[in-house]
Amino acid sequence: MQTVVTAPVLERPTLAIRLETVAYLAVIALALVLRLASLGAVPMAASETHNALAAFRVVVPEASGEPLTATSPLLFAVQALAFAVFGTSEFTARLFTALGGSLLVLTPLLFRRELGSTRAFVFAVLLAVSPVGLVAARFSAPVIWSMLSAIALLWALLRLRGGDDAPWIKVVAAVSGGSLIFLSEAGGLLLALMLLGALGIVTVWERRAQTFNFAEAEAKSAATSAFVGARFGTWGTPLLVAGAFVILVATGTLLNPSGLNAVGEVFAGFGRGFTQAPDGAITPFALYVSLFYEPFWWALALAGVVVLINRQSFTLIDRFLAAWLVMAMIGSLVFVGAEAYHALWFTIPLIGLTTSAVMAMLKPVRETEIFAPPAWARWVIALAFIAVLVVFTVSAQALGRSLLTSTSESLATATLNANSVILVIVSIMFLIIGFFLVASVWGNTSALQGVGLGVLIFGAITSLGSGWGAAVSEADSPREPFHFYATSTDVLLLRETLHELAERNSGGFNVLPLSVMAPQDGVIAWVVRDFTQAEYITDLRDALGDQVVLLPAFDDSPALGTSYVGQDFITTRTWTPLAIYALDVPTWWMQRHARFTWMTLESTVLWLRQDIYEGVEPQDAAG
Numbered sequence: 063m064q065t066v067v068t069a070p071v072l073e074r075p076t077l078a079i080r081l082e083t084v085a086y087l088a089v090i091a092l093a094l095v096l097r098l099a100s101l102g103a104v105p106m107a108a109s110e111t112h113n114a115l116a117a118f119r120v121v122v123p124e125a126s127g128e129p130l131t132a133t134s135p136l137l138f139a140v141q142a143l144a145f146a147v148f149g150t151s152e153f154t155a156r157l158f159t160a161l162g163g164s165l166l167v168l169t170p171l172l173f174r175r176e177l178g179s180t181r182a183f184v185f186a187v188l189l190a191v192s193p194v195g196l197v198a199a200r201f202s203a204p205v206i207w208s209m210l211s212a213i214a215l216l217w218a219l220l221r222l223r224g225g226d227d228a229p230w231i232k233v234v235a236a237v238s239g240g241s242l243i244f245l246s247e248a249g250g251l252l253l254a255l256m257l258l259g260a261l262g263i264v265t266v267w268e269r270r271a272q273t274f275n276f277a278e279a280e281a282k283s284a285a286t287s288a289f290v291g292a293r294f295g296t297w298g299t300p301l302l303v304a305g306a307f308v309i310l311v312a313t314g315t316l317l318n319p320s321g322l323n324a325v326g327e328v329f330a331g332f333g334r335g336f337t338q339a340p341d342g343a344i345t346p347f348a349l350y351v352s353l354f355y356e357p358f359w360w361a362l363a364l365a366g367v368v369v370l371i372n373r374q375s376f377t378l379i380d381r382f383l384a385a386w387l388v389m390a391m392i393g394s395l396v397f398v399g400a401e402a403y404h405a406l407w408f409t410i411p412l413i414g415l416t417t418s419a420v421m422a423m424l425k426p427v428r429e430t431e432i433f434a435p436p437a438w439a440r441w442v443i444a445l446a447f448i449a450v451l452v453v454f455t456v457s458a459q460a461l462g463r464s465l466l467t468s469t470s471e472s473l474a475t476a477t478l479n480a481n482s483v484i485l486v487i488v489s490i491m492f493l494i495i496g497f498f499l500v501a502s503v504w505g506n507t508s509a510l511q512g513v514g515l516g517v518l519i520f521g522a523i524t525s526l527g528s529g530w531g532a533a534v535s536e537a538d539s540p541r542e543p544f545h546f547y548a549t550s551t552d553v554l555l556l557r558e559t560l561h562e563l564a565e566r567n568s569g570g571f572n573v574l575p576l577s578v579m580a581p582q583d584g585v586i587a588w589v590v591r592d593f594t595q596a597e598y599i600t601d602l603r604d605a606l607g608d609q610v611v612l613l614p615a616f617d618d619s620p621a622l623g624t625s626y627v628g629q630d631f632i633t634t635r636t637w638t639p640l641a642i643y644a645l646d647v648p649t650w651w652m653q654r655h656a657r658f659t660w661m662t663l664e665s666t667v668l669w670l671r672q673d674i675y676e677g678v679e680p681q682d683a684a685g
Contacts, residue, residue: 102153163199248331335399358521443512
């Protein structure tokens with residue numbers, strides 16, 4: 063009898079890519095494009111030059127100017143690395159912070175288990191288009207690194223609380239905590255205190271919620287004690303690793319021992335932050351910037367809180383986000399040194415609470431005897447609501463522009479565009495009447511879901527436009543609250559002029575003798591960073607007879623001992639919303655226009671000695 067043996071059929075392995083993976087790849091691609099495109103085309107802001115020059119003068123020891131102490135050891139480390147590997151430019155100075163801002167977009171993935179896949183993805187999308195996150199990442203703001211450190215710390219603590227006692231989790235918690243407190247920035251220590259306060263609020267909140275069940279509360283207390291004793295009892299090694307990490311980053315792997323001064327500067331800046339406000343700041347500046355650029359997140363976050371209260375469905379994450387928002391408000395009030403970029407303190411909890419509202423918008427509506435809305439009803443309502451919002455916005459902007467041409471300071475006597483007024487009124491009435499008509503057909507829940515989704519989508523699109531304007535197209539406009547003291551694009555022309563002059567007269571910009579009267583950590587210092595023979599002066603007499611001189615613009619031409627030819631370059635423009643009429647505020651908020659124009663705060667004049675201007679050798683000129 064013969065036995066037939068059949069060989070097993072081996073299936074070819076197939077590569078399966080989940081739709082969620084594709085979606086996240088699209089989000090990170092969007093984040094990278096928004097944060098890297100034209101990154102070097104925008105001149106360095108005054109808030110960037112100090113740290114960039116501190117790193118540059120360490121990497122290039124022969125650079126002119128005195129050594130500087132960075133205000134952020136982490137930013138110093140990444141900028142020094144970028145300068146050493148990729149060269150020195152605006153792009154390289156911002157590169158790693160822009161990449162860090164893109165990484166921040168993906169941080170909701172760390173909490174996917176607690177948030178759920180849909181909510182985590184919505185969180186990431188909204189972070190990608192956040193104006194505050196976009197501008198902070200593109201302008202090398204140290205708050206990006208403090209926020210990354212804070213989120214890594216929260217993730218590690220959450221894992222430890224859940225019972226994951228892996229040693230490397232403790233190392234992550236210790237290193238991220240050390241990075242947040244010692245290496246990030248002056249606001250990093252305040253952010254750590256905010257998070258500590260939020261944890262305290264959440265602890266009290268949970269205990270109050272459990273007072274009705276004494277057995278459960280006692281069990282929770284015992285579990286917490288065990289958690290603290292067992293999970294936090296062996297922190298010797300993680301703390302040693304964190305200490306080594308802080309020292310290695312601050313000193314550039316021990317190559318720059320003076321880098322430890324930057325750690326001291328972090329704490330000094332923290333102390334100054336309670337008494338010294340940034341130039342042009344409106345206290346509380348961070349809160350003001352958040353409300354200005356992200357009003358939709360505030361409205362939707364409030365809606366999310368209302369939904370959570372009505373459903374009594376506050377999770378641990380929701381409670382912590384709400385507490386974080388409260389602590390951020392308190393922090394922005396007491397820490398007057400907060401910059402515009404510190405509005406990121408609000409962005410994270412606001413978007414987190416907004417996602418609670420989004421989940422309620424996406425929840426299926428149950429059929430009743432009266433209403434049986436289809437699944438697509440909310441999306442139809444959302445599209446219609448967006449269309450009406452577009453009409454309202456366009457007409458409101460046209461109305462605002464007509465107000466700018468009015469000579470009146472009062473709405474009662476102002477000359478209004480009649481067509482725009484009619485469109486504004488009609489669009490508002492259509493929004494109200496349309497809502498009740500839809501609610502009568504599909505119910506209040508479907509109508510509210512559609513309106514919420516419409517606001518979300520419209521807000522995301524307009525927020526993206528607002529952020530791109532502040533970061534790129536209007537980066538030199540002082541009407542943007544991110545930079546009431548804006549660096550003019552003239553500084554790029556100044557640098558180009560200096561390079562052309564160096565190539566013509568000295569064969570290279572490194573050997574062009576240059577006298578500069580300007581701060582050694584300011585915008586002009588960054589412009590002349592490559593000129594190793596640049597000499598910083600404080601008295602005009604030190605520049606007498608020099609070939610090339612950079613001076614502030616004076617009312618009268620300076621006496622430099624011989625004939626000179628000068629060209630003026632605007633360095634900084636300034637503007638303040640406190641000087642505009644109340645009638646102009648809506649137009650300024652929507653379009654950044656107002657009757658009060660900006661002022662030139664600083665100008666720099668490039669003075670060339672007559673023989674240098676004419677391209678004559680000094681000895682020939684003398685003959």
